[in-house]
Amino acid sequence: MMAPVAINLGIKLHVLAEADDVSATTAATYTVGDYTDYDTLAAFAATVDVVTFDHEHVPTQHLHRLQDAGVKLAPGPDALVYAQDKLAMRRKMAELGLPQPDWRAVTTLDELLTAGDEIGWPVVLKTPRGGYDGKGVWVLDSAEDARAANVWFNGDHAALLVEAKVDFRSELSAQIARSTTGETKTYPVVETIQTDGVADIVKAPAPELDDTTANAARQAAETIANGVGVTGMLAVELFHTPDIAPGFMINELAMRPHNTGHWTQDGAVTSQFEQHLRAVLGLPLGATDPIVKYTVMKNYLGADNHDLYGAFGLAMAKYPAAKIHAYGKSVRPGRKIGHVNVLATDGDLDAALAAAIDAAEIIRHGTTDY
Amino acid sequence: MMAPVAINLGIKLHVLAEADDVSATTAATYTVGDYTDYDTLAAFAATVDVVTFDHEHVPTQHLHRLQDAGVKLAPGPDALVYAQDKLAMRRKMAELGLPQPDWRAVTTLDELLTAGDEIGWPVVLKTPRGGYDGKGVWVLDSAEDARAANVWFNGDHAALLVEAKVDFRSELSAQIARSTTGETKTYPVVETIQTDGVADIVKAPAPELDDTTANAARQAAETIANGVGVTGMLAVELFHTPDIAPGFMINELAMRPHNTGHWTQDGAVTSQFEQHLRAVLGLPLGATDPIVKYTVMKNYLGADNHDLYGAFGLAMAKYPAAKIHAYGKSVRPGRKIGHVNVLATDGDLDAALAAAIDAAEIIRHGTTDY
Numbered sequence: 001m002m003a004p005v006a007i008n009l010g011i012k013l014h015v016l017a018e019a020d021d022v023s024a025t026t027a028a029t030y031t032v033g034d035y036t037d038y039d040t041l042a043a044f045a046a047t048v049d050v051v052t053f054d055h056e057h058v059p060t061q062h063l064h065r066l067q068d069a070g071v072k073l074a075p076g077p078d079a080l081v082y083a084q085d086k087l088a089m090r091r092k093m094a095e096l097g098l099p100q101p102d103w104r105a106v107t108t109l110d111e112l113l114t115a116g117d118e119i120g121w122p123v124v125l126k127t128p129r130g131g132y133d134g135k136g137v138w139v140l141d142s143a144e145d146a147r148a149a150n151v152w153f154n155g156d157h158a159a160l161l162v163e164a165k166v167d168f169r170s171e172l173s174a175q176i177a178r179s180t181t182g183e184t185k186t187y188p189v190v191e192t193i194q195t196d197g198v199a200d201i202v203k204a205p206a207p208e209l210d211d212t213t214a215n216a217a218r219q220a221a222e223t224i225a226n227g228v229g230v231t232g233m234l235a236v237e238l239f240h241t242p243d244i245a246p247g248f249m250i251n252e253l254a255m256r257p258h259n260t261g262h263w264t265q266d267g268a269v270t271s272q273f274e275q276h277l278r279a280v281l282g283l284p285l286g287a288t289d290p291i292v293k294y295t296v297m298k299n300y301l302g303a304d305n306h307d308l309y310g311a312f313g314l315a316m317a318k319y320p321a322a323k324i325h326a327y328g329k330s331v332r333p334g335r336k337i338g339h340v341n342v343l344a345t346d347g348d349l350d351a352a353l354a355a356a357i358d359a360a361e362i363i364r365h366g367t368t369d370y
Numbered sequence: 371m372m373a374p375v376a377i378n379l380g381i382k383l384h385v386l387a388e389a390d391d392v393s394a395t396t397a398a399t400y401t402v403g404d405y406t407d408y409d410t411l412a413a414f415a416a417t418v419d420v421v422t423f424d425h426e427h428v429p430t431q432h433l434h435r436l437q438d439a440g441v442k443l444a445p446g447p448d449a450l451v452y453a454q455d456k457l458a459m460r461r462k463m464a465e466l467g468l469p470q471p472d473w474r475a476v477t478t479l480d481e482l483l484t485a486g487d488e489i490g491w492p493v494v495l496k497t498p499r500g501g502y503d504g505k506g507v508w509v510l511d512s513a514e515d516a517r518a519a520n521v522w523f524n525g526d527h528a529a530l531l532v533e534a535k536v537d538f539r540s541e542l543s544a545q546i547a548r549s550t551t552g553e554t555k556t557y558p559v560v561e562t563i564q565t566d567g568v569a570d571i572v573k574a575p576a577p578e579l580d581d582t583t584a585n586a587a588r589q590a591a592e593t594i595a596n597g598v599g600v601t602g603m604l605a606v607e608l609f610h611t612p613d614i615a616p617g618f619m620i621n622e623l624a625m626r627p628h629n630t631g632h633w634t635q636d637g638a639v640t641s642q643f644e645q646h647l648r649a650v651l652g653l654p655l656g657a658t659d660p661i662v663k664y665t666v667m668k669n670y671l672g673a674d675n676h677d678l679y680g681a682f683g684l685a686m687a688k689y690p691a692a693k694i695h696a697y698g699k700s701v702r703p704g705r706k707i708g709h710v711n712v713l714a715t716d717g718d719l720d721a722a723l724a725a726a727i728d729a730a731e732i733i734r735h736g737t738t739d740y
Contacts (some may be wrong), residue, residue, distance in 0.1 A: 005373030007397045010679065027377045058498035185690075189711035268690050268711070284687035289660055291715065311379065317654035320555075321639050343639070345661065 001255065001265070001325070002054075003027035005274040011281070015223045016044045024054070026328035036087050038062045045071040052232055052280045053256055056083045057130065074180060074231040074280035075255045082228050083255040086161045087128040094251050096227045098220050100250045101239075103163035112146050122265040122336040125149055126161040137197065139165060155187055166249055168239035171236040172206055173260035174221040177275040180231045180282040185275070186218040187268065187288045192237070192260045198336070203355070205290060206268055209240065213247035224253065233276040253258045259299070259336070264288075266323045266341040267295025298356035302331040305366030309336070314368055315340070315359040338363070371627065371635070371695070372424075373397035375644040381651070386414045394424070396698035401428040408432045415441040416678070422602055422650045426453045426627055427500065443551060444601040445455040445625045445648035453625040456531045463620050466597045468590050470620045471609075473533035480515050485532045495519055496531040507567065509535060512514035535721025536607035538618055542576055544591040547645040550601045550652040555645070556588040557638065557658045557723050562607070562630045566707070572667040574633040575660060577719055579610065583617035594623065603627050603646040612675070629669070629706070636657075636693045636711040664714040668726035672701040675736030678708070684738055692729045708733070 006013045006028070015030040024030060031047075033040040035058050044052050050072040063077035070262045073080075077221035082089040093100045101124075102116035116123045121143070127136035140146045171194060175187040183370055206214065235258035236370065237251040261272035270286025272280075305311055312324055323341040332339055340359045344352035362368050376383045376398070385400040394400060401417075403410040405428050415421050420442045434448035443450075452459040463470045471494075474485035486493045491513070497506035510516045541564055545557040558575035576584065581678045607621040631642035640648075640656025648655055656730035675681055678701065682694055693711040701707055709727045714722035732738050 001378075004377050007698075008371075008695055010396075010698050012396075025379075026382075059379065215595070246421050269693075269715075278686070285682050286686065287691040289715065291713065312379065313653050316656065317576065318647070319629075320655065321657040321659070324640075325378055328377075328380050341662065345659065 001262075001327075002273045002277065003325075005271060005277060006125050006171050007149045009030045009277065011277060014044075014048050016040070019079060020134055023327045023329045023331070024336065033165045036062075038065060042069065042071075053080070056080065056255065057334065060084060063126040067232045067251045069342065076231070079230040079256055083253045084294040086126050086252065087159060089253055090161060090163070092228060095225070096223055097246075098223060099246060099248060099252055101143065101164040101166050103161060106162050107159045109147065112149070112160070113143055115148055116143060117339060118160065119177055119328070120166045122165045123162050124165050126163070128161055136196075140315070146296070157350070166239045166241060166251075168241050168249075170208070170240045171251070172217065172238040172240050173202070173258070174238060174249060175261045175272060176221040176225045176234050176236070177232070177259065177272075177279045177285050177288075178220070178225040179279040179285055182226075183285050184222055184225055185285040185288050186221055187218045187261065187264065187272070188290055189214045189238075190260055190263065191240075196334075198299070198301070201297050201353070202260050202263050203349065204263040204297070206240075206297045210247075213240075213242070216246045217248050220248070220250070224250075232279045233261065233325070235273050237259055249286045259339075261370050262325070262339050263295040263297040263341055265325065267291055267343055278369040280314045289357070292343045292345050294352060295349040296344070296349070296352045296356040297339055297341050298342075298353075298360040299328065299336055300360040302333050302335040305364060305365040307362060307366055311363040311366045314366070316363065318368060319355050319359045321345070322355060326358070371632075371697075372643045375641060379644070379647065380407040381555065381588045381647055384411070384414075384418050386449045390670055391700070393697045405408055406432075407434060411436060412439065412441075413610070416568040419649055420444055422626075422646070423450070426553070426625065430454060446599070446601070449598045449600040450570055452594075453623045454553075455498045456496050456622065457529060459668045460531060460533070462598060463594070466593055468593060468598070469614075469616060469618055471536050472532040472695060473531060475529040476532050477529045477724065479517065482510075482532060483513050483521070485517055486510065486513060489532065489534045492535040493532050494535050496533070498529065498531055505567070529569065532569060536609045537609060537620075538611055538619075540576070540578070540610045541621070542579065542587065542608040542610050542618060543572070543628070544587045544608060544632045545628065545634075545642060546588070546591040546595045546604050547602065547620045547642075547649045547655050547658075548595040548600050548604065549649040549655055553655050554595055555594055555655040555658050556591055556662055557631065557642070559587045559608075560583045560633065561610075566704075568669070568671070569629040569668055571723070572630050572633050573719065574637055574667070576610075577664065577731070580617075583610075583612070586616045587618050590618070594620075600625050602641050602649045603631065605630055631708075632709050632713055633665040633667040634693070635695065637713055639659055662713045662715050662718040664722060666712050666714065666719070667709055667728045668712075668723075668730040669706055669709045670730040670733045672703050672705040672707050673734040675734060676701045677736055678733060681733045683738045684736070685732045688732065688738060689725050692714070692725060694729070694733070 013028040015028045017030045045344045090103045104121045106112045125138045159323050171192045174189045178184045190204040191206035193201040235254040237249040256273040273314040291326045326338040329337045340356050342352040342356040383398040385394045386400050387400045472489045492511040495508045541562045544559045548554045560574040561576035563571040579725045605624040608618040627642040634641045691730045696708040699707045710726050712722040712726040
């Protein structure tokens with residue numbers, strides 16, 4: 001999704017891809033290689049002016065070594081570690097004085113049981129690294145659940161993160177861009193609806209969020225962006241807790257264009273993909289204003305229909321104003337393969353939401369009669 | 371500019387390019403070849419599902435031969451000839467009963483002089499084929515001018531087109547998409563400001579056009595699209611003649627995404643490039659509504675500055691809401707190398723116009739102090 005904006009600004013992309021058949025290879029020059037191998041990373045880095053990321057899984061020690069060798073990384077490892085390591089992130093948020101769930105680092109079952117008792121059950125147990133879309137996350141309702149989770153204390157992890165299971169009203173995302181020049185621009189805070197741990201629907205801006213809380217969340221995103229020294233896009237995923245000041249708690253960080261920002265492709269003056277490119281290249285940042293009152297994004301995940309292109313026609317016929325985005329991925333059940341944006345040009349959020357959901361389901365199932 | 375929307379919809383483009391260094395090669399798979407050579411065209415056509423065009427200069431006889439060989443052409447030669455041959459176009463517009471300047475086909479100086487006297491001087495002399503951006507067009511103020519133009523009756527042309535020099539208030543463009551299925555959708559009529567025969571500024575929708583005339587112009591575009599059987603985007607360039615019913619006259623046709631439609635990339639629900647792809651592939655057409663009240667497009671032509679990328683930063687810093695589009699072309703004086711779109715999100719057309727012009731000039735000259 002970075003490729004279209006790069007073409008438009010005359011910026012050349014070179015992708016280090018895991019395999020020939022991944023999505024990014026359909027849109028840009030690429031080299032196939034293993035992102036966990038230092039020599040592969042170093043050879044790739046020599047071909048470009050600046051290295052940025054579309055996931056957080058490149059080993060931190062390799063990033064430090066690249067940086068020491070003079071490679072421009074955006075974000076750099078000192079920032080990226082807070083998106084890679086949830087324990088490091090919790091410590092940093094505490095240091096920055098930002099609101100977050102009660103949490104502990106635990107390395108033994110006894111510590112987990114004590115943490116659960118102190119925090120109050122249920123708690124959420126997380127692997128600090130490698131989790132994604134709900135993977136590496138377990139909800140423990142009780143000490144019994146915790147004992148059953150003992151399998152995770154097998155030496156793979158120096159410590160696990162335990163945190164309170166927050167009773168939130170909704171989930172939010174506050175995105176910000178920070179340039180290599182230090183310039184920052186926040187996007188409107190959006191509401192995200194997760195299904196099975198995967199972002200599924202985004203309403204932009206968050207329709208039931210008061211301005212005071214929204215502004216505080218944008219300010220928190222700015223505190224984090226400057227506090228960790230990120231360059232590029234930062235998504236701060238939040239729990240909306242209207243009864244606990246300041247009305248939100250920090251859940252997780254992502255340092256890249258993020259699923260919760262796909263609405264900006266059609267609904268904001270500057271999309272998160274263009275903004276990320278501007279930020280990592282040190283270009284001035286673009287305006288983040290929404291173009292219309294509300295935009296809705298709905299993901300479509302792989303299901304029974306494999307003829308996406310045929311289904312696009314059905315969805316387009318029913319919704320001439322729907323903006324369909326395809327990732328060029330093969331269809332696998334549950335895999336994110338695209339999304340639909342609908343602009344509520346008339347301000348009717350419910351109609352836009354219904355249209356986005358229906359269009360996505362038509363694509364998933366290959367029929368309007370799903 | 372087709373490439374970004376193709377990536378987004380998972381549609382693969384293959385370009386027949388004149389040379390390795392033309393703009394389209396930076397964004398899509400390409401083959402270098404001569405579009406005037408039938409064998410080159412046939413070999414290229416065998417690699418794709420459907421052939422479309424970004425200019426009108428592929429010889430009509432080759433297109434007929436390809437069509438006879440079973441190649442899907444969109445638009446086909448029976449439609450495209452009206453964008454290729456201005457005399458054929460004038461005859462067709464007359465047949466369709468559409469308003470146009472008084473015109474004659476002339477093959478001798480005597481015929482030209484008679485036509486000038488009948489139509490009334492000044493007249494405009496045009497080569498029916500091969501003209502572009504003001505090339506192949508001469509304004510003849512008098513019989514003396516016509517005699518001086520005698521050089522053009524050298525056997526190169528079966529006939530030339532002579533038409534009245536219309537005293538118009540402004541120039542307009544009415545765009546329409548027509549799908550291979552016959553579905554049509556018109557865009558709002560825009561005002562275009564030409565400089566030295568080149569479209570320079572577009573105001574979308576045309577701010578000083580009354581609804582009755584605008585609707586009649588959209589209806590005329592539909593009559594043409596169906597009358598010539600175009601598939602893809604059609605731009606109908608018009609003279610705005612408020613004192614002569616129905617308020618406009620047809621100037622020229624283009625059967626492709628057109629400079630006067632670049633505003634749709636940022637200002638309409640469906641851009642002309644996505645719409646063209648949908649139309650030539652037989653996908654349902656997208657909504658053509660403007661997203662905001664006014665959008666302004668300003669071209670930037672090559673000038674003294676060759677560091678476009680550096681200049682982008684200056685323009686972006688001054689205008690965070692400006693949408694800069696670059697064509698990946700090398701800078702040559704007077705060459706179209708990109709454009710800037712500015713959305714008047716607050717409805718202030720004059721401010722958007724001033725911003726677009728200033729941003730384009732900053733890019734041309736590489737300084738804010740030009």
